[in-house]
Amino acid sequence: MAGFRLIELAKPFLPLLPEVELPYEKIGFDDKVVYTIIAALIYVFGQFPLVGMAKAPVEEVSSPVLDPIYFLRGAFAAEPKTLLEFGIFPVVSSALVMQVLAGLKLVKVNFKVRQDRELFQSCTKLFSILQYFVLANVFIFSGYYGSDLTVFQIALLNVQLVLAGFFVTLLVEVIDKGYGFTSGSMAITAVTIATNFVGDVFGVNQLPVDSEGHTEAQGAVINLLQSMRSSHKSFLGGIVGAFNRDYLPNLTTTLLVVVLAAAVCLLNNFRVELAIRSTRTRGVNNVYPIRLLYIGGLSVLFSYVILFYIHIAAFVLVQLVAGNDPSSVIYKIVGGYASSNNLLYVPQFPLSLLTPPKSVWDCVTRQPLTPMTFTTFLVLTGAWFANLWQRISGSSARDISAQFKEQGITLTGHREQGISKELEKIVPVASTTGAAVLAVLVAVGELLGLKGKGASIILGVSCGFSLLELITVEYQQSGGQSALTQVLGVSGA
């Protein structure tokens, strides 16, 4: 028992950490649907403005601190200046980081022992709450919520942000523990991304766009309809504006997003089908599909977790340490921030190398190197993670062949010993290739100036697919007896 074990750190906190009870009996299909949707809707409802931000309008401050991670928000369902400032990033990142560390055996956990698993899980939870706390204070002390906050305001903001994070963690836990469909973080991501998408396309809420008090609808389609008959714009100008306004979602980005979503649908159905047959009964032949996107959207999620860490670290260095001062050494080495529209903090060179540009035009004129570096970064991290994940997640070639053995299945034309080897030729290639292809897709979307929407739609659709697969399995297991489907009149398709 030599050596220090990280998970032991969680021990003193155990009595304090709330722990959602495991269900006493199996939750029915309908109940799961309700739990999942309600938990996700509570999350969406939580995107509510914070209390205690400085009241002074942004224009009055000479150099306000703006949003440095705007392009990462979509992927983590985060809304600026709301309770969910960081979305589910801390939850997802702590889960990924801990599981990767355990997979690399950097954190010593014996998953066979129940106590170790519990400690590991509590450790993940603690880590995520800790991240909420740290991130909240980084943002508070950077001046993001106003430059001269009173102690009371700081405390209030802290309480709100950390408590919100705490509840997000618990909501995820409720779904994970079996009350909802398997993965809380992915269900919440998918629902929020779908919500944002609908808001961007059909959103009817009016937002002020200029100082004269004109408003435009958030949704791109609604905006098109409105500007066709608006009084202060010409008919043609309205249509052109609907396609290229850059302050709110426009039709061009919407179309791009739809194309990306369709591309993910297409890729998701690329698969290699292995012929299998039962060893117990003769003549039962079937196929076992191995998808190109073997690990789904997780590789993109991982790449974005790394990106988030890089950008937060840069933000701490540039804003907290150097005060975003162009003459400081840190600014010169890391790159600083330039404000845009009084809304966003756009990272400058060299930090801009890992920042998707705001538009295609920006990409060509101001960040000519970014396409190279950003794409390479996404592909490398994605492929590395894919290779690791397929090995550690319990779905590697060896695990599948063990499953086959248990169920009395064998690959047609292979001996039992050969199964593992044959799968070994396919699974790692599938997962890394899939991750690389998905990374390229994300990069293309982002480089066209989608400001995080590209990554988020790709994540949303791929998360949706992963969940859908599990949901259909459960639906079939429940024997198709669902009151909900009868009410909705959906017949499986």
Added chain:
Amino acid sequence: MAKSGNQIEKLAEAPVEFVKDGSAFIQKCKKPNSKDFTKIVRAVGIGFLAVGVIGYAIKLVHIPIRYLIV
């Protein structure tokens, strides 16, 4: 010297190998035909929009509340 040169060569070969393997794999993949594809896109689209509309309806509740308090 020869060894390090070899290693660099190997390092340079890795991405090429990766791309080769990957494209071979994609070639081997079974692709959905256009009929299947439209079916999938429609199903996913409807599901995605339905969930999104519910979520957006919740978000709309925020608007009057924001008006009240700001």
Added chain:
Amino acid sequence: MSTPTPPGGHRTLQKRRQAQSAKEKQQKQSPASTRQAGFGGSSNSVLKLYTDEANGLRVDPLVVLFLAVGFIFSVVALHVVAKVTGKLF
């Protein structure tokens, strides 16, 4: 000891098999994730965090949902308080 065993043959095969099974056993004994150990958890395309019920403050899921909603409404209430009392903050 006295007569060296000839290379190859039955023995070597046996040794290889033993080594192989020992290796497999070892890999089985130190699974890299909850799922590999056979207790659910993240799978190839799904990220799952919580599988076991650890010791701690047991809470019912419904309580969590209600508390979460309550928390959001308390923030709304705070907004109202802040507005009514003017420049409290």
